[in-house]
Amino acid sequence: MIACRKFVMPRVIKHPELRREELLDHAQVLFLTRGYDKASLNDVIASAGISKGAFYHYFASKEALLEALAERFARQALAGVKGILGDPGLDPLARLNALLAQSRQAKIETAPEAWALFETLFRPENLVLFHRINLAASASFSPLLVKIIRQGVEDGTFRTFDPEGVADIVMQFGMATHDVVAKAITGGGDADMEIAIEVLEKRVRLYEIALDRILGLPDGSIRIGEPGYVRAVMTARRRTSAGKAQ
């Protein structure tokens, strides 16, 4: 039992990250198309072309796979936004607007593929996955928002007694917007979409004014998106998703 090893000890450090990333790619597609519950582990490993033993070498469980996927989503979402905080040439309001613009308009318009994935997160079958990503994302996103709002409060741009609370509201509005957009896109026909666009455009205006007033700013200070951008986003998305089969 007590094998007195001769201490030859080769230490091997490989690159399991690559395999993990590859697995996450396959899992992402399957989880988002079928939902976390409906996509079985066998589906994932079949898609990746590996055995069960290999999978469990890289991930402790299906749950761990989900967690890793959520973390990767959050990391990617955060990456495009980090620079704004570091930019010293922006005042707090511009910074907040830049953050909002970046996290919606820019991202949506420049990367419809990424948005296509994000949008499926709002489908009911992806509830679990969405929740995980949401947790991971707001854990890293909220502090950025709080920091910006705090700066604004300190230099007098914003007026509020609860920066964390306002940050939370901003996150809530952001999620609600995504939700409405996703519902509209996945929803009914073109006539429905016209109505949805109108509703959403109005909603975005409401959120803007609400944030203005909550932060003690004059109406029209906060810009979540230009007028007409909802239509642009949604027609663009419609075009993209039209080419896909189920």
Add this chain to the structure above:
Amino acid sequence: MIACRKFVMPRVIKHPELRREELLDHAQVLFLTRGYDKASLNDVIASAGISKGAFYHYFASKEALLEALAERFARQALAGVKGILGDPGLDPLARLNALLAQSRQAKIETAPEAWALFETLFRPENLVLFHRINLAASASFSPLLVKIIRQGVEDGTFRTFDPEGVADIVMQFGMATHDVVAKAITGGGDADMEIAIEVLEKRVRLYEIALDRILGLPDGSIRIGEPGYVRAVMTARRRTSAGKAQ
């Protein structure tokens, strides 16, 4: 094959509702304590003391059981609130405040048992259940809110261009409040709770002022809860949940 029946045809109408309700009771306890996923169908039928055949006579699937439970929750939540809309002696602001008070303070303080159940909905394992209930609840709750806000807009009490949007925001705030309360209660020790109470009290004030401003009301018009009520609720809940084993 073609049995030419003599058309004796007895028609039997029983009361399957009772059995269904009973099953929902057992499912409610199990789903809320263990979570929807972790509570197996066998657990449910064992708890109810019936066979699988009997269960599938009343419900098409485990999913259908969840749906029915969510509907019942929503129905119960709505029941206590219906009267407010019918009360002709209230102006829109009082009506909105009454609705907010009813759906929080009153409900919480008068029925800690009900709230204890509700609170567990926010635990991560109950995500699916919560989402269903939330859907069912807002489907019936939102129209009430919209109606009240519309009345207020018509008679000039409220000023907004998007009553549906404001109703959505009210729902969002309500959910966020529940969420924070639940996290604080299920969270750490008494010291943490003191901090949580402070945060939440501040958050409630923020939501109140936010709604005031969104609706064009003077600050202090909307009352979600009296100052100090958060502490009362949370200490009351702590006492209740302290007596329970896991």
Add this chain to the structure above:
DNA sequence: GGTATAATAGACTGATGGTCTATTTTAGCC
């Protein structure tokens, strides 16, 4: 080439949601 470990394969397991067939209970009708 020897060796310890990383990596992989895939049969196997226990539990789960759901199905199926068989049996008992219920309720109207003569």
Add this chain to the structure above:
DNA sequence: GGCTAAAATAGACCATCAGTCTATTATACC
């Protein structure tokens, strides 16, 4: 009370799932 058809119930059975276990191959270092 007997006849009948449906309602209600029981529980064996099934396919599928996440996860385990043992066996085998590949790799990197000596």
